[in-house]
Amino acid sequence: MISRTFTDTKNRTWTPEINLFTAARLKRNINVDIDNPENLSAAFIDLQTLADFLFISVEDQAVKAGVSSEDFGRSLSGDVLERAKDALVIAVSDFFGETPKRTAFMEMLTALKEETSKNLNYVFPKIKNYISKMGETYRKEFDLELENQTQKIAKKKEAKKKISGKTFGDTPESLESIPSEND
Secondary structure, eight states: OOOOOOTTSSSOOOOOOOHHHHHHHHHHOOOOOOOOOHHHHHHHHSSSHHEEEEEEHHHHHHHHHHHHHHHHHTTOOOOHHHHHHHHHHHHHHHHOOSSSSHHHHHHHHHHHHHHHHHHHHHHHHHHHHHHHHHHHHHHHHHHHHHHHHHHHHHHHHHHHHHHHHOOOTTOSSGGSSSEEEEE
């Protein structure tokens, strides 16, 4: 269920609020016009704009809590960001009230989420396949380099044995081959 509030990664709870004052701040500070559907939908797509949008919607709460916009932004990631976006959707929806704009806004967001899901369902398998291919390439390169280094080390050991007979680090075949102090 979508919540009107969200809790950030630092365990602070926020309730986005949109009113005429915040709408004016959005337009003035980050050029988000709440009356322009295309502009408003773009604000939900661009992560930087979304973070600024969220902060402006909770700015009064943040000031009271002594939280800067940077600290607020650092506390948004992963699932928290999704819950924050959902809470913001409710705030914008409440701002419009029972009007055709609210209906249009909700339809636009539903379409946006569906399109995003379709794109992710298309893109993720391609990314996974690409990463897998990269992994195979790097694995082959790593295995080849490991084999080369192992051969170099073995050749150096052999060269040392030929030069000095036995080298430091060679282990005796048995305990009897170790000379005692009495010998």
